[in-house]
Amino acid sequence: MSEAPTGTPQSDPGAASALLGPADVRRLAAELDVRPTKKLGQNFVHDPNTVRKIVAAANLRPDDVVLEVGPGLGSLTLALLPACADLVAVEIDPVLAARLPTTAAERAPSLAANLSVVTADAMRVTAAQLPHAPTALVANLPYNVAVPVVLHLLAELPSLRTGLVMVQSEVADRMAAGPGSKVYGVPSVKLAWYADARRAGPVGRSVFWPVPNVDSALVGFTRRDAPLSDVPREVLFPLVDAAFAQRRKTLRAALSGWAGSAAEAERRLVAAGVDPSARGEQLSVADFVRIAEVPARH
Incomplete structure (x- = not known):
């Protein structure tokens, strides 16, 4: 556990340092x-x-x-x-x-x-x-x-x-x-x-x-004062990596490996309200969160 700060706020203008040239x-x-x-x-x-x-x-x-x-x-x-x-x-x-x-x-x-x-x-x-x-x-x-x-x-x-x-x-x-x-x-x-x-x-x-x-x-x-979602970064970040791994591909294709198949990727994109033909650079972090929140089909 970290200790409380030991220093004091330096409002005294005399408290200065000689900078390096x-x-x-x-x-x-x-x-x-x-x-x-x-x-x-x-x-x-x-x-x-x-x-x-x-x-x-x-x-x-x-x-x-x-x-x-x-x-x-x-x-x-x-x-x-x-x-x-x-x-x-x-x-x-x-x-x-x-x-x-x-x-x-x-x-x-x-x-x-x-x-x-x-x-x-x-x-x-x-x-x-x-x-x-x-x-x-x-x-x-x-x-x-x-x-x-x-x-x-x-x-x-x-x-x-x-x-x-x-x-x-x-x-x-x-x-x-x-x-x-x-x-x-x-x-x-x-x-x-x-x-x-x-x-x-x-x-x-x-x-x-x-x-x-x-x-x-x-x-x-x-x-941010509060997290965007309960989705942990361990779930979100691999999704982001996959979306940008091949920038020219549509999300349906780019996320096929991440989702298990192109069809499953499309299902999850549609469920999240994201166009499967879009590309990663068009999505905000909130869009990625919505995709990650869609449960995988077992």
Whole structure:
């Protein structure tokens, strides 16, 4: 069971942190002999104005417990500390995880006690591993695992109320897309099952080290107050996967394997009020829920 937050709302304007600039990021990396790797999707933000904008866009409350995934050298961490009651950072790299509390103590001594660092893989981290129950996710996510990480955390941490994540621009489009969009697909539907998502602005390439060869963007989300249905994700998500596995196929054909036959797929689609000749990209998450709610014929 998670403990209650130990930090206090930071309304005192004097409670601030010295943010990292480009020279600071390179110095820290050299000190730790850290070379950003593509495998871990590491691109460190070195622009103080960017992390300030991210924190402002997150609309945090003073009593929020923020979860940061992949804090790296601490650029965003230092900007988040004055804006919340407690900050839990999950870092997979043990070298970076070990250095982060020292960086916080050096640059935000009055707030450093509000930082907890957990050395873990965000794809597998559990609520039991975290010292507090997070209410907001704010993170510069590794691009190669951004969507799975967000979906895992929403499933594992029911306390998460809001989120603002920086991801590859094309991924941001897919996460926030609605039915009918060319980029609407599995990530769009699965995220919509948990939350209302929106694009929250672009991020320039030059604010990262090393400079990525793709554009970045922010995606914000707010968890739904109540679930759309009693249908569990273990039932709904395989249906969504099947619907988009072959985008050119009609739902009658695409769902034949999922339902057991094309005829059974058609029966369940009709019962849910969905046109069997439609395609997955035309359906909202509520449409998928209605299909999943139709009992299978035994």
